[in-house]
Amino acid sequence: MSTPHGLQDLLDTHIARGPAPGAVALVARGDRVEVAAAGSATLAGSTPMRRNSVFRLASITKPVVAAAAMTLVEDGLIAPADPVAAWLPELASPLVVRTPQSPVDDVVSAVRPITLLDLLTFRAGYGFPSDFSLPAVAPLLTELKQGPPQPQAVPAPDAWMAALARIPLIHQPGEGWLYNTCADILGVLIARVADRPLDAYLAERIFEPLGMTDTGFAVPPAALDRFTGYYRAGEGGDPELVDAPDGQWSTPPAFLSGAGGLVSTVDDWYAFGRMLLADGLADDGRRVLAGESVRQMITDHLTADQRAASGLFTEGQGWGFGGSVDVEITAPYNVPGRYGWIGGTGTTAHVIPSTGTVAVLLTQTELAGPAAPQLMRDFWTYAAGAGASAGI
Structure with a gap:
């Protein structure tokens, strides 16, 4: 135009x-x-x-929500390099698909913990890649209700985190950028760190x-x-x-x-x-x-x-x-x-x-x-x- x-x-x-x-x-x-x-x-x-x-x-x-996370950093309650498992124990031992194309049961252990910085930069290993056909993407849609917002269909945070813990990462922490899911995890983390x-x-x-x-x-x-x-x-x-x-x-x-x-x-x-x-x-x-x-x-x-x-x-x-x-x-x-x-x-x-x-x-x-x-x-x-x- x-x-x-x-x-x-x-x-x-x-x-x-x-x-x-x-x-x-x-x-x-x-x-x-x-x-x-x-x-x-x-x-x-x-x-x-x-x-x-x-x-x-x-x-x-x-x-x-990212700005809210930074207020916690400023208050000294969490640092960008801190592993988030101290507040999100569901993510204490994450598994990663062997390759992004691997089935969800072909997994290896994460080589390092997921940190706050990983969540802020969308590099924790959870989320959407450009290829939505990857096997590890499907449970994000079906179990976590990722995708177009549907607030009344999503389970409460503790149940949501329990479901997340059963889903493997697509990338090792820090390796690749993936869309969306890290922001939802960050919201749960903020609530637990702030205790409200x-x-x-x-x-x-x-x-x-x-x-x-x-x-x-x-x-x-x-x-x-x-x-x-x-x-x-x-x-x-x-x-x-x-x-x-x-x-x-x-x-x-x-x-x-x-x-x-x-x-x-x-x-x-x-x-x-x-x-x-x-x-x-x-x-x-x-x-x-x-x-x-x-x-x-x-x-x-x-x-x-x-x-x-x-x-x-x-x-x-x-x-x-x-x-x-x-x-x-x-x-x-x-x-x-x-x-x-x-x-x-x-x-x-x-x-x-x-x-x-x-x-x-x-x-x-x-x-x-x-x-x-x-x-x-x-x-x-x-x-x-x-x-x-x-x-x-």
């Missing part, structure tokens, strides 16, 4: 084409903020999309200091009128309902997913992004993270071979803690140093430290695969470049 005249134009054009019923987007550079809302909160069309509409974040939950539920810890250390009043693992009754429907493209491209506003996120789940369980608004994630750009400070000057913690989060930790192997998900970009890090220019929207991620429910959020930019796009349509849809790509291009010519 041609370069949009503004963010509203970009959203209106894409929403008119479908299949997303609606979207809300925010692009901020410094003190200048542009926000647009288009379409409706549900297919019925009776509720227009608004700036404070609430969405299922899916995987842009991951940077938030994950939602309570996130509220205390992240949400309350940043004023993220609409962020959590369920939508309270008073906010359900702002909650959006969740859809996927059906036959012919028409959207089909996956979850209604009064569905799976209307009551707290047993498993609080650090990989993709949060609901939120553009302004709440924007507050989180501002904190990252401010070297860990909230708007009122309170310190949420140390500057060094932020720098570790937004720095690529992968080797060149690990980046190449993760290409289906990250398109060859790097990985920090909880999000990708652009390490080269491969298209107009790839800005070196850009940090953030995308979510399978149709969401994306990034910060660009070099320009002081926060860019958040929330839609309601499930991604068909790891590749980002055109709306996201056009939004990234706008946030990285076209926004500047629009005065942003």
